[in-house]
Amino acid sequence: MTKKPLILVTNDDGISAPGIRTLISVMKTIGDVVVVAPDSAQSGMGHAITLNSTLYAEEVFMNDGPQKEFTCSGTPADCVKIAIREILDRKPDLCVSGINHGSNASINVIYSGTMSAAIEAGIEGIPAIGFSLLDYSWNANFEACKSYVKTITENVLKNGIPNGIVLNVNLPNIPETDIKGIKVCRQAKANWVEEFDKRKTPQGKDYYWLTGKFVNLDGGEDTDEWALENSYVSIVPTQFDLTAHHFIKDLNTWNLND
Amino acid sequence: MTKKPLILVTNDDGISAPGIRTLISVMKTIGDVVVVAPDSAQSGMGHAITLNSTLYAEEVFMNDGPQKEFTCSGTPADCVKIAIREILDRKPDLCVSGINHGSNASINVIYSGTMSAAIEAGIEGIPAIGFSLLDYSWNANFEACKSYVKTITENVLKNGIPNGIVLNVNLPNIPETDIKGIKVCRQAKANWVEEFDKRKTPQGKDYYWLTGKFVNLDGGEDTDEWALENSYVSIVPTQFDLTAHHFIKDLNTWNLND
Numbered sequence: 001m002t003k004k005p006l007i008l009v010t011n012d013d014g015i016s017a018p019g020i021r022t023l024i025s026v027m028k029t030i031g032d033v034v035v036v037a038p039d040s041a042q043s044g045m046g047h048a049i050t051l052n053s054t055l056y057a058e059e060v061f062m063n064d065g066p067q068k069e070f071t072c073s074g075t076p077a078d079c080v081k082i083a084i085r086e087i088l089d090r091k092p093d094l095c096v097s098g099i100n101h102g103s104n105a106s107i108n109v110i111y112s113g114t115m116s117a118a119i120e121a122g123i124e125g126i127p128a129i130g131f132s133l134l135d136y137s138w139n140a141n142f143e144a145c146k147s148y149v150k151t152i153t154e155n156v157l158k159n160g161i162p163n164g165i166v167l168n169v170n171l172p173n174i175p176e177t178d179i180k181g182i183k184v185c186r187q188a189k190a191n192w193v194e195e196f197d198k199r200k201t202p203q204g205k206d207y208y209w210l211t212g213k214f215v216n217l218d219g220g221e222d223t224d225e226w227a228l229e230n231s232y233v234s235i236v237p238t239q240f241d242l243t244a245h246h247f248i249k250d251l252n253t254w255n256l257n258d
Numbered sequence: 259m260t261k262k263p264l265i266l267v268t269n270d271d272g273i274s275a276p277g278i279r280t281l282i283s284v285m286k287t288i289g290d291v292v293v294v295a296p297d298s299a300q301s302g303m304g305h306a307i308t309l310n311s312t313l314y315a316e317e318v319f320m321n322d323g324p325q326k327e328f329t330c331s332g333t334p335a336d337c338v339k340i341a342i343r344e345i346l347d348r349k350p351d352l353c354v355s356g357i358n359h360g361s362n363a364s365i366n367v368i369y370s371g372t373m374s375a376a377i378e379a380g381i382e383g384i385p386a387i388g389f390s391l392l393d394y395s396w397n398a399n400f401e402a403c404k405s406y407v408k409t410i411t412e413n414v415l416k417n418g419i420p421n422g423i424v425l426n427v428n429l430p431n432i433p434e435t436d437i438k439g440i441k442v443c444r445q446a447k448a449n450w451v452e453e454f455d456k457r458k459t460p461q462g463k464d465y466y467w468l469t470g471k472f473v474n475l476d477g478g479e480d481t482d483e484w485a486l487e488n489s490y491v492s493i494v495p496t497q498f499d500l501t502a503h504h505f506i507k508d509l510n511t512w513n514l515n516d
Contacts, residue, residue, distance in 0.1 A: 046335070047304030047368045055454075055466040077304070077369075081452050082466065107381060110305045110374075110498055111335075123365060123449050155512045164447070165502045182514040186501040189422070191381050194339045196313070208313040208340065237502040237509055240368055243444040244423045244495040251495055254413045256440040 005031035005093035005157055008083050008121070012042040012076045012100065012113025015060065015069065019099035022142035023131060026149045027096060028065055030157070034092070035062075036083035038113075039071035043102070047116040049081070050074040057082050076117035084124055094157060095121035098131035099149065101140050105132070105170040105224040105234060106188040106216065115168055119240050122166040127156050129166065134228060135173040144176035148233045152182065161237075168236040172228045183232040188223035190216035263289035263351035263415055266341050266379070270300040270334045270358065270371025273318065273327065277357035280400035281389060284407045285354060286323055288415070292350070293320075294341035296371075297329035301360070305374040307339070308332040315340050334375035342382055352415060353379035356389035356427075357407065359398050363390070363428040363482040363492060364446040364474065373426055377498050380424040385414050387424065392486060393431040402434035406491045410440065419495075426494040430486045441490040446481035448474035 007027045011020040015037035027033045036057070056073040070087055072079045080095065097117040104112040114130045121128035131149055133140055152169055161167065168187075172179065194212035201207055216225045224234035265285045269278040273295035285291045294315070314331040328345055330337045338353060355375040362370040372388045379386035389407055391398055410427055419425065426445075430437065452470035459465055474483045482492035 041310070043309055045304070046306040046374060048306045049304070049369055050468055051301055052299070055468060056463070057466065058464075078468070081468065082454060085452050086454050086456070086466070107498070109500055110377065111307055116304060116368075119368065151514060155514060159512055162505060162508075165505050168500075184506055184509045184514075186503065186506065187499050189499070194343050196340060196344050198344070205314070206316075208315065208344070210308055210313060210336070210339065235509065235514075236500075237505040238500045239502040240365070240500070241445050241447070242367055242426075242494075242496045242498070242500070244497040245444065247420060247423050247495040248442055248444065250420075251442045251493065254417055256409060256413060256442075256493075 006090065007031040007033050008088065008092040008095040009033055009035045010037050010076055010079045010097050010117045012038060012045060012117065014038050014041045015071050017101060018138065018140065019101050019133065019142060022145060023096060023099050023149065024067065026146050028067065030153055033067040034088060035067060035069040036072055036079045036087055038076060038079060039073055042075050042113045045075045045113040046111050047077055047119065048075045049077050055082065057086065076113040077120040080117050080120040092126055095126050095128040096131065096153065099142055099145055100132035101138060102136040103132055103134045103170055104130060104168060105228055106190040109168055109187060109238060118166045123240060125163060127161045129153065129156060129169055131169045133171045133173060144179060145171050148182060152235065164241055165237050165239050168238045170224060170228055170234045172231055174231060178231055179233060180231045183227040183234055185224040185227050185234045185236050186222055187236050188216055188225035189218040190214065190225060264348065265289040265291050266350040266353040267291055267293045268295050268334055268337045268355050268375045270296060270303060270375065272296050272299045273329050275359060276396065276398065277359050277391065277400060280403060281354060281357050281407065282325065284404050286325065288411055291325035292346060293325060293327040294330055294337045294345055296334060296337060297331055300333050300371045303333045303371040304369050305335055305377065306333045307335050313340065315344065334371040335378040338375050338378040350384055353384050353386040354389065354411065357400055357403055358390035359396065360394040361390055361392045361428055362388060362426060363486055364448040367426055367445060367496060376424045381498060383421060385419045387411065387414060387427055389427045391429045391431060402437060403429050406440060410493065422499055423495050423497050426496045428482055428486055428492045430489055432489060436489055437491060438489045441485040441492055443482040443485050443492045443494050444480055445494050446474055446483035447476040448472065448483060
């Protein structure tokens with residue numbers, strides 16, 4: 001009998017979020033699951049790590065299965081680091097993060113705590129996937145995600161992922177019967193146009209809330225945004241070598257050493 | 259007479275750090291400077307943004323020149339967003355971030371608040387550079403940085419940078435006379451091996467400090483780590499399209515839609 005894969009599950013919405021509970025339920029059908037997730041919501045944390053403060057990690061009992069679960073007071077990247085170094089007995093065969101409540105497609109990947117956890121695992125040489133559903137609400141319906149999460153996870157365990165790459169999976173917020181399939185994509189060139197909502201404290205001091213709208217000016221039909229708008233699940237292979245290799249030649253023509 | 263460029267200066271160590279004070283002093287010789295920097299140290303914040311909390315921004319008077327300066331209660335990425343949307347009258351011609359107290363070479367780029375500010379500006383279509391000195395101490399000596407910071411900045415203003423790319427510049431911590439020049443590099447494939455320093459609170463509860471050592475297993479002589487170890491200033495062109503384009507073809511051979 002083949003040994004079951006050891007799967008580390010984490011997220012950025014916190015251990016009690018419906019998205020991670022769904023992800024755990026799917027992973028339990030595939031392997032042995034250990035959960036190490038933030039003790040509170042960490043959205044928008046990017047690839048933050050806790051350098052100047054203390055970290056707590058403790059076992060919690062969620063009463064929905066045999067898996068061991070731990071909360072950590074840090075960021076999603078901290079959760080992966082502490083799982084690997086302090087909690088797990090061996091290197092996991094896979095790390096899955098999510099299912100995030102809200103999109104991590106396009107430029108959102110760089111602000112994403114969900115993806116930072118997957119990337120942290122990738123840096124450690126662990127195959128990793130971040131999953132996100134295009135519904136920001138706490139009560140989002142994750143039912144339609146389950147079969148796609150399972151298919152993609154099983155493919156990753158079967159095929160492997162090259163070193164230096166993790167997968168960024170986003171799921172459209174539509175009924176399962178309307179989903180047309182899974183598309184491999186590139187990250188759309190889109191961004192947020194922020195609007196700062198300026199207010200006054202009761203004491204009369206100005207403060208701001210960050211708000212904004214998402215603008216996609218990328219007309220390509222090979223992007224994650226296109227796939228999601230056209231009822232596909234998107235997969236973007238995502239790397240953490242940020243070198244713009246194509247610009248190195250041009251940069252070498254600059255007069256930097258005259 | 260040519261109009262002077264408008265230069266936005268920010269960092270992640272906070273507005274009073276010697277690194278940003280040095281950067282401001284160099285930028286004042288090149289253009290009109292506006293500073294919008296965190297009101298406290300933000301190291302290790304990655305590309306965090308403030309979504310679930312309020313933001314403050316206020317003018318401060320640092321008594322060292324004509325430039326306007328503002329502190330922001332948020333992250334480096336927040337500083338750039340609020341500078342562009344709320345503080346500046348027009349889009350800046352350049353954004354510089356740093357000079358960071360400590361390396362942002364190799365994998366450090368993804369944990370870096372300094373670089374997240376530069377990337378945020380890049381997303382907005384503003385040429386941007388992050389500068390870092392390989393000395394973590396508050397009293398680091400930034401004198402040797404000045405001429406290199408100036409040369410690189412003037413080259414960026416003259417040559418421009420393509421959309422989607424920002425520059426990650428690291429400077430070795432050696433006397434100026436020992437620096438051999440500037441090298442265009444790729445990001446080294448290296449990582450941190452964390453060690454969690456486990457302690458007990460006075461009340462007997464376990465907690466951790468994140469520590470670790472940097473391990474470079476990349477033998478390439480075209481990397482930023484190699485350049486820095488060999489007394490060069492490194493420049494890595496850095497992109498925020500994280501798509502691993504080279505893996506898309508392979509991924510399309512997976513059985514995702516059977």
